[in-house]
Amino acid sequence: xxxxxxxxxxxxxxxxxxxxxxxxxxxxxxxxxxxxxxxxxxxxxxxxxxxxxxxxxxxxxxxxxxxxxxxxxxxxxxxxxxxxxxxxxxxxxxxxxxxxxxxxxxxxxxxxxxxxxxxxxxxxxxxxxxxxxxxxxxxxxxxxxxxxxxxxxxxxxxxxxxxxxxxxxxxxxxxxxxxxxxxxxxxxxxxxxxxxxxxxxxxxxxxxxxxxxxxxxxxxxxxxxxxxxxxxxxxxxxxxxxxxxxxxxxxxxxxxxxxxxxxxxxxxxxxxxxxxxxxxxxxxxxxxxxxxxxxxxxxxxxx
Amino acid sequence: xxxxxxxxxxxxxxxxxxxxxxxxxxxxxxxxxxxxxxxxxxxxxxxxxxxxxxxxxxxxxxxxxxxxxxxxxxxxxxxxxxxxxxxxxxxxxxxxxxxxxxxxxxxxxxxxxxxxxxxxxxxxxxxxxxxxxxxxxxxxxxxxxxxxxxxxxxxxxxxxxxxxxxxxxxxxxxxxxxxxxxxxxxxxxxxxxxxxxxxxxxxxxxxxxxxxxxxxxxxxxxxxxxxxxxxxxxxxxxxxxxxxxxxxxxxxxxxxxxxxxxxxxxxxxxxxxxxxxxxxxxxxxxxxxxxxxxxxxxxxxxxxxxxxxxxxxxxxxxxxxxx
Numbered sequence: 001x002x003x004x005x006x007x008x009x010x011x012x013x014x015x016x017x018x019x020x021x022x023x024x025x026x027x028x029x030x031x032x033x034x035x036x037x038x039x040x041x042x043x044x045x046x047x048x049x050x051x052x053x054x055x056x057x058x059x060x061x062x063x064x065x066x067x068x069x070x071x072x073x074x075x076x077x078x079x080x081x082x083x084x085x086x087x088x089x090x091x092x093x094x095x096x097x098x099x100x101x102x103x104x105x106x107x108x109x110x111x112x113x114x115x116x117x118x119x120x121x122x123x124x125x126x127x128x129x130x131x132x133x134x135x136x137x138x139x140x141x142x143x144x145x146x147x148x149x150x151x152x153x154x155x156x157x158x159x160x161x162x163x164x165x166x167x168x169x170x171x172x173x174x175x176x177x178x179x180x181x182x183x184x185x186x187x188x189x190x191x192x193x194x195x196x197x198x199x200x201x202x203x204x205x206x207x208x209x210x211x212x213x214x215x216x217x218x219x220x221x222x223x224x225x226x227x228x229x230x231x232x233x234x235x236x237x238x239x240x241x242x243x244x245x246x247x248x249x250x251x252x253x254x255x256x257x258x259x260x261x262x263x264x265x266x267x268x269x270x271x272x273x274x275x276x277x278x279x280x281x282x283x284x285x286x287x288x289x290x291x292x293x294x295x296x297x298x299x300x301x302x303x
Numbered sequence: 304x305x306x307x308x309x310x311x312x313x314x315x316x317x318x319x320x321x322x323x324x325x326x327x328x329x330x331x332x333x334x335x336x337x338x339x340x341x342x343x344x345x346x347x348x349x350x351x352x353x354x355x356x357x358x359x360x361x362x363x364x365x366x367x368x369x370x371x372x373x374x375x376x377x378x379x380x381x382x383x384x385x386x387x388x389x390x391x392x393x394x395x396x397x398x399x400x401x402x403x404x405x406x407x408x409x410x411x412x413x414x415x416x417x418x419x420x421x422x423x424x425x426x427x428x429x430x431x432x433x434x435x436x437x438x439x440x441x442x443x444x445x446x447x448x449x450x451x452x453x454x455x456x457x458x459x460x461x462x463x464x465x466x467x468x469x470x471x472x473x474x475x476x477x478x479x480x481x482x483x484x485x486x487x488x489x490x491x492x493x494x495x496x497x498x499x500x501x502x503x504x505x506x507x508x509x510x511x512x513x514x515x516x517x518x519x520x521x522x523x524x525x526x527x528x529x530x531x532x533x534x535x536x537x538x539x540x541x542x543x544x545x546x547x548x549x550x551x552x553x554x555x556x557x558x559x560x561x562x563x564x565x566x567x568x569x570x571x572x573x574x575x576x577x578x579x580x581x582x583x584x585x586x587x588x589x590x591x592x593x594x595x596x597x598x599x600x601x602x603x604x605x606x607x608x609x610x611x612x613x614x615x616x617x618x619x620x621x622x623x624x625x626x
Contacts, residue, residue: 075524087518091540091619
């Protein structure tokens with residue numbers, strides 16, 4: 001495999017009012033073309049900073065992100081971002097929002113008619129072509145996020161960067177969108193880096209899970225290769241021992257990081273209830289079906 | 304029950320009681336005010352007679368309208384005579400130079416209203432053409448803003464009357480033409496209005512432009528929009544609601560400023576009408592001034608409603624409550 005995207009000893013220091021703050025330290029990794037990678041870690045561990053460095057929205061203090069042998073200096077449509085809060089222009093329709101991107105990226109390469117077809121095609125990919133003329137405030141949060149994904153895919157990016165794209169959505173909508181993302185990824189084989197707080201989401205979607213240590217000076221603590229065959233079925237996986245093993249590994253890491261964190265600095269985030277339950281039952285060596293079943297009920301997947 | 308079975312009542316008729324109920328309270332307010340006005344006015348004696356009550360003002364308004372009609376009739380008669388005379392002259396001496404004179408009667412109350420409206424429109428338009436671009440630059444560049452801000456803050460609270468003498472002197476010094484396109488008095492009023500109209504638009508545009516959501520700016524950066532496209536497609540639409548808020552405030556300010564400027568500088572318009580009546584000091588004067596006061600208020604109200612309409616039409620956030 002070639003080195004498609006490489007993090008080369010990335011470090012980031014912010015100049016805060018009370019002196020410098022080292023957010024990231026020595027982050028190194030290579031990502032293959034077509035790989036789906038998730039970044040998971042506690043709040044404030046520098047996940048978003050790392051993603052922004054890849055996007056070019058922030059500059060690394062030391063080291064660099066390198067895409068196809070070229071250092072990333074600035075943002076560009078080859079590294080499209082799906083934002084946590086959709087970031088749709090509220091004065092443009094769904095179509096208009098995708099159009100803004102398509103017109104910019106394909107200005108010299110597509111005719112008007114081709115652009116129109118392409119916009120409708122990407123909206124169809126996320127199942128939003130029926131609402132092309134609706135305004136963002138007229139549609140639900142999940143639909144907005146779909147349009148955000150369509151806008152991102154419409155740029156035909158080399159790398160798709162998703163910053164907690166489903167964080168603000170309810171569990172059912174989130175599950176649906178995860179399925180959509182899996183389908184699209186299977187069809188288009190995009191290279192994806194996604195930030196998440198959700199352990200199930202990470203295991204379900206990823207080829208690799210990068211687990212970040214707690215900041216300051218956060219780095220990649222551990223990497224899990226998710227060797228589950230695709231296509232993956234959410235309901236079948238819930239009972240799958242391998243799947244649950246990966247969940248356990250990630251939860252253990254996060255739980256350990258949480259215990260290790262200074263009291264008061266952290267507290268927030270994560271699928272806390274689940275992590276606590278599972279860690280406890282892990283200690284009792286109980287594991288397996290029982291916990292998974294309970295969790296399924298809780299998340300409302302088993303219908 | 305039988306009434307309901309007779310068929311649905313049309314929507315328009317069904318809404319009439321609600322409309323009546325809604326307009327009842329404002330109507331009541333107006334009636335009470337008129338009563339209070341009539342009562343108090345009778346007790347105030349001035350050197351020009353008792354203060355005019357609603358009835359006196361109404362009769363003065365009708366009087367002003369009749370005067371306007373009479374003046375128009377005189378003007379028409381004048382032009383008719385002139386045309387006839389010229390035609391006759393031409394038929395007798397085809398080579399004779401024909402002179403065309405315009406009617407130079409006293410401007411009526413309605414003429415003064417139109418003059419004022421025209422002046423405020425020009426001043427406001429000029430101010431907006433300067434203020435919106437200035438606000439955009441201020442909002443985009445923090446450095447530029449911190450350079451300009453002290454000046455804005457100092458000039459913003461300056462009364463129009465303080466500007467007026469300076470504007471008058473500068474206009475008469477710089478605007479020297481034998482065949483002027485505009486009258487100097489018009490320019491004085493318009494510039495004074497513009498100087499006071501600038502600030503609300505500048506400040507609101509700056510706030511609107513500086514307040515574009517970071518996420519949207521990031522979208523623009525990822526798309527690598529050129530600076531001009533960025534302003535056109537992201538910054539301006541995002542700032543439109545606040546720009547229009549500023550414009551609306553500016554127009555309201557401009558209208559108030561204009562009347563004062565016209566009064567002080569004897570520039571044609573409603574302000575001059577009031578001043579002339581005040582100097583005139585007839586028994587009708589107070590009533591006529593009161594008519595002007597009411598008209599100024601009504602025109603201001605109509606201008607504000609028009610701007611509100613415009614603001615609503617331009618605002619992409621249709622859920623925003625504007626009043």
